[in-house]
Amino acid sequence: MKVARAVFPLVILTLALSCNLMAQKMKIEPALDTATQVITQQPPIAPLNLFAEDTPDDAGNSMDIRWDLSADDSADVTNYQVLRSDSPDGPFVVVGGTTKGQGSFTDNTVKPGQKYYYKIVAQGAPLTDSTFVSSESTVFGPAISSGQWFNTRRSNVLLWTLVLSASVIFFIYRAKSGGKLYIRKIAGIDAIDEAIGRATEMGRKVFYVPGINDMDDVQTLASIAILGRVARIAAESDTYLEVPVSKSLVLITARETVKESYSKVGRPDSFREEQVHYVTDDQFGYAAAIDGMVVREQPATMIYMGAFYAESLILAETGNAAGAIQIAGTAMPAQLPFFVAACDYTLIGEELFAASAYLSREPKLLGSLKGQDVGKALFLASIILGIIIEIVTKVDFQWLLRVS
Amino acid sequence: MRREIPLIITFIAGLVFVVQYFIPHPPFDAFEQVFTNWFAIVQAFAIWLGALSLMKFSMLKIRRKQKDWFMSVIIIVGFVVMVAYGAYDGFAGMHASPTYSFRDAGTHFDWLYQNIYTPLTSTMFALLAFFVASASYRAFRARNLQATLLLIAGILVMIGRVPIGDWLTSFMPAHYQASNLATWIMNFPNAAGQRAIMIGIALGTVSTSLRIILGIERSHLEG
Amino acid sequence: MKKIIPIIVLLILFVIALFNKSQLEMSAGVSILVTILLGIAMIVVLILTISGRSIERRIVFLFIGVSLILPFFMNFTLPLQVSPEVRTLYDALAKLPKGSKVLASYDYDPPSAPELQPMGDAFMKWAFRHDIKVIIIGLWPQGPLQANLSVNAALADPEIAKHPPKYGVDYVNLGYQSGNEFVIQGMGTSIRSKFPSDLYNTPYDSIPLLRGVENFSNIDFVFNLSAGYPGTVEWVQIAVDRFGVPVGAGNTAVQAPQVYPYVESGQLTGLLGGMSGGAEFEKITKEPGQANTFLLSQSFAHVVVIGFILIGNVALFMGKTKRRPPIG
Numbered sequence: 001m002k003v004a005r006a007v008f009p010l011v012i013l014t015l016a017l018s019c020n021l022m023a024q025k026m027k028i029e030p031a032l033d034t035a036t037q038v039i040t041q042q043p044p045i046a047p048l049n050l051f052a053e054d055t056p057d058d059a060g061n062s063m064d065i066r067w068d069l070s071a072d073d074s075a076d077v078t079n080y081q082v083l084r085s086d087s088p089d090g091p092f093v094v095v096g097g098t099t100k101g102q103g104s105f106t107d108n109t110v111k112p113g114q115k116y117y118y119k120i121v122a123q124g125a126p127l128t129d130s131t132f133v134s135s136e137s138t139v140f141g142p143a144i145s146s147g148q149w150f151n152t153r154r155s156n157v158l159l160w161t162l163v164l165s166a167s168v169i170f171f172i173y174r175a176k177s178g179g180k181l182y183i184r185k186i187a188g189i190d191a192i193d194e195a196i197g198r199a200t201e202m203g204r205k206v207f208y209v210p211g212i213n214d215m216d217d218v219q220t221l222a223s224i225a226i227l228g229r230v231a232r233i234a235a236e237s238d239t240y241l242e243v244p245v246s247k248s249l250v251l252i253t254a255r256e257t258v259k260e261s262y263s264k265v266g267r268p269d270s271f272r273e274e275q276v277h278y279v280t281d282d283q284f285g286y287a288a289a290i291d292g293m294v295v296r297e298q299p300a301t302m303i304y305m306g307a308f309y310a311e312s313l314i315l316a317e318t319g320n321a322a323g324a325i326q327i328a329g330t331a332m333p334a335q336l337p338f339f340v341a342a343c344d345y346t347l348i349g350e351e352l353f354a355a356s357a358y359l360s361r362e363p364k365l366l367g368s369l370k371g372q373d374v375g376k377a378l379f380l381a382s383i384i385l386g387i388i389i390e391i392v393t394k395v396d397f398q399w400l401l402r403v404s
Numbered sequence: 405m406r407r408e409i410p411l412i413i414t415f416i417a418g419l420v421f422v423v424q425y426f427i428p429h430p431p432f433d434a435f436e437q438v439f440t441n442w443f444a445i446v447q448a449f450a451i452w453l454g455a456l457s458l459m460k461f462s463m464l465k466i467r468r469k470q471k472d473w474f475m476s477v478i479i480i481v482g483f484v485v486m487v488a489y490g491a492y493d494g495f496a497g498m499h500a501s502p503t504y505s506f507r508d509a510g511t512h513f514d515w516l517y518q519n520i521y522t523p524l525t526s527t528m529f530a531l532l533a534f535f536v537a538s539a540s541y542r543a544f545r546a547r548n549l550q551a552t553l554l555l556i557a558g559i560l561v562m563i564g565r566v567p568i569g570d571w572l573t574s575f576m577p578a579h580y581q582a583s584n585l586a587t588w589i590m591n592f593p594n595a596a597g598q599r600a601i602m603i604g605i606a607l608g609t610v611s612t613s614l615r616i617i618l619g620i621e622r623s624h625l626e627g
Numbered sequence: 628m629k630k631i632i633p634i635i636v637l638l639i640l641f642v643i644a645l646f647n648k649s650q651l652e653m654s655a656g657v658s659i660l661v662t663i664l665l666g667i668a669m670i671v672v673l674i675l676t677i678s679g680r681s682i683e684r685r686i687v688f689l690f691i692g693v694s695l696i697l698p699f700f701m702n703f704t705l706p707l708q709v710s711p712e713v714r715t716l717y718d719a720l721a722k723l724p725k726g727s728k729v730l731a732s733y734d735y736d737p738p739s740a741p742e743l744q745p746m747g748d749a750f751m752k753w754a755f756r757h758d759i760k761v762i763i764i765g766l767w768p769q770g771p772l773q774a775n776l777s778v779n780a781a782l783a784d785p786e787i788a789k790h791p792p793k794y795g796v797d798y799v800n801l802g803y804q805s806g807n808e809f810v811i812q813g814m815g816t817s818i819r820s821k822f823p824s825d826l827y828n829t830p831y832d833s834i835p836l837l838r839g840v841e842n843f844s845n846i847d848f849v850f851n852l853s854a855g856y857p858g859t860v861e862w863v864q865i866a867v868d869r870f871g872v873p874v875g876a877g878n879t880a881v882q883a884p885q886v887y888p889y890v891e892s893g894q895l896t897g898l899l900g901g902m903s904g905g906a907e908f909e910k911i912t913k914e915p916g917q918a919n920t921f922l923l924s925q926s927f928a929h930v931v932v933i934g935f936i937l938i939g940n941v942a943l944f945m946g947k948t949k950r951r952p953p954i955g
Contacts, residue, residue, distance in 0.1 A: 057428060058428050058433075059428045059429060095841065096841050096844045098844060105844050106844060106870070106871075108816035108817070109816065109817065109841075112430075147428060147429035147433070148428055149427055150427060151428050154425065161422075164611075165610070165614055168610075168611050168614050169614070172618075216443060218609050218612050218616075221612065221616060224623065225623035227623075229623065247447075247454070248447070248450035248452075248454030248457075249446070251453065251454055252450070257623065274461050274464060277457055278453075278455070278457040278458050278461075279458065281451070281454070285524075285528075288528050292472075292475065296472050297471075309855060310529060310532060311528075313539060314528065314531055314532060316539075317535040320539075320542075331605040331609070333598050333602060333605070333885065334881050334882065334884070334885060341539045341540070341543035341544075342535075342539050342542075348601065348604075349601045349602075349604045349605040349608065350605055350607060353605075353608035353609065353612045356623055360623075364620050365615065365621065368611050368614065369611070371611065372607050372608065372610075372611040375607055375610075375611075379603060437809060507768075509772075522737045525736075525737060526737055528738075529738035529739075533691060534687075534688045534692070536932070537687050537928075537931070537935060538684045538687050538688065540932050540935070541684075541687055541932075541938075541939050542939070544936045544940070546940055547943070555936065555940070558936070562929045562932065563929065563930075563933060565880070565901065565925075566705075566903060566925055566926035566929050566930075567708075567903075567906075567922065567926060568705060568926045570706070571706060581708075583708055583710065587710065590883075590884055590887060591887055594884055594887075595887055598884060598885065
């Protein structure tokens, strides 16, 4: 009996040790007593060299934090937590984190002028559902964020904006002093007169489609400017101009523009409000409505000026099937091929913006086109210079001097 | 003053937008969001003007019994039905427990949206397949050198974008197979052309915006 | 009568298509026979064009309609090469460890679903199979509803159904938020501020998956499906350039060319372009779906369009545009 009492604990101990060895071999997660957590794994080495500074070129709501990855990053670390406090002694709260292998974080929740203290916690294997083996870096601080008065990342944009603006304004005011400015022929714009004349002869309508975007798009503004000129020509030749629009604000602006144009040529009574009417905001509903109008009313002329998306080909092909002469202009590169294929004339990109100046022939507007062209020439020169510099620095010219 | 006030407003708004792009310091950082919110609010109210214009135009057509006036009846019926069911589901949802939106699955509005609106828009979009074919048949003719280049590039991209292209050119080295040629055309000549057009558009946008901000371009205000 | 024959033929095919597809599936032999018949029909059109007859657009529409619908009943697929852009996106996803959080932004509406839905379905199935957590949002109103279709497609997979992912733990749908690119900008600071609750009005803080997810720094990858604005361009300009989160995208074929420059510059981590991009993605993720069927349909249509372009050029070169009654 005495021997049994002595041997029994040894047997239990041996069994326990064997089970533990087996568990380690099978990689079974250690069961933890909630009262006493037995940590069977080493915490990862703490990250070093924590540094926090104000994010440059912002409003002061952001702090850049970086640290050296833990030496155990590839093996034991699962992720890093970023903690922040208003004082070096805490309490610290978690403001974010990164996965292993990433040693930087941007805290976008800071207030400018306030002192903050940071520390990084490298988390390892989980102990329970909510606790991890972990180690902490030293606290860094105080770090203070502030807003900058100039975004230096946009200095090149500012430079080119000033150069281009100066060029445009210079030529606008130079044009005021007189002298004829050359502008190349744009067939699409020249054809507008002819197209409206065709509609007059045939006794049919002119449809003007100002695109699908709202008044906050510069293409729509350019389109409305052209509409004013087109309305004047239509009013002079007593041709019915119909303008179906997709946006309510465009409705208001287009209606006022057309009404003013009719008044300017002395035909205010010829204008009817229903000439400019709203259809729908929906893209394909708009296309379907215009297609229906075109098929029923067989207009002689279709003019598409503004921003278009997938409905461009649907509109243009239906107009083509109706036998209308079609002039299109858009600054949407994806839709240009469709208009080129289906329309008689197409204004490509900046030609849309030049149309208003081209039609009115006002010196100030033509001067702005000249300024734009000078700006483009400077762009081109800088692109060519950049290519040359890139080639010269990248290509090894030693082969020219090598003697075999 | 009728013309001056819009010009002054345009100038101030344009200047503020340009300045805030370069100055991140408060209060400039919030201007873009503030103005965008204001625009969204104005836009939302303006929708009523558009809807009323649509109803007026449709009723005029019905009253005058113009050609195909029945289409205007369909517009009015469609408009009234969607608004009525949207309003009904919206109010019912507000008083239900738990609350739901008129757009949630299972409402009348959602049924109309999924079973009428969605098939209609998909059908209109699908028309593009047919129109692309008829436009290509008409436009891709080798009338001159540029048109011939366009034709060849178009055919290569079309055939390279589907597996048949690689199957037909499987005997050629990898670089010259249809899909790689199509990718090359898209990544180099096409991308270069797109960038050139986009640079031109950007310059045109700056010039037009300057003209509008400085009040030199006034056609949108006075015809 | 002649003018409505093409419409009647298309209507008959459409009605047939409404039946259960599997009942009408053609064998490989019949598929090839039908393809040959279509080719013979085009040759007949070519001969008639050479003889001086012009083609009315209704005939073009009829051929396109037939070439789009018939492949749905055919029983073969075409061999497919995976392009570098698709491979780049897949590699980036494959490198994500289990438990990584991917933000899936569904920025499209039903008209673009034929191209983009197969990409979304393949991604969702792959994510669920590989224990990737998915946070769904939409910058277009219908986007989150399209995402739910992807989730349903993934949950219908028999293998995934054995161990189905749990809503709120493995995936969550935060719904739509208006504001376009300002939503992306706001998420860089706080996702909660832009999406205070999910699609079913559960508060953000009550969702287990979102614990610890404050902003983009807690997101491992963004997978964006885009049909226009707002979309991939805005994600690149804001999420990538300002906040440094990697973004991979699927775009419609029309939009893909505009986005290629971002792929080349490395700002965009891979691109699925159009239907072929979707089919390649299905192949590389080994998640077969509808893109391959749609691609076969698209392949037929492309060949028919090219055929008509060549016929048109033959007519031009032959110069025989005499005034004979048009075909159709």
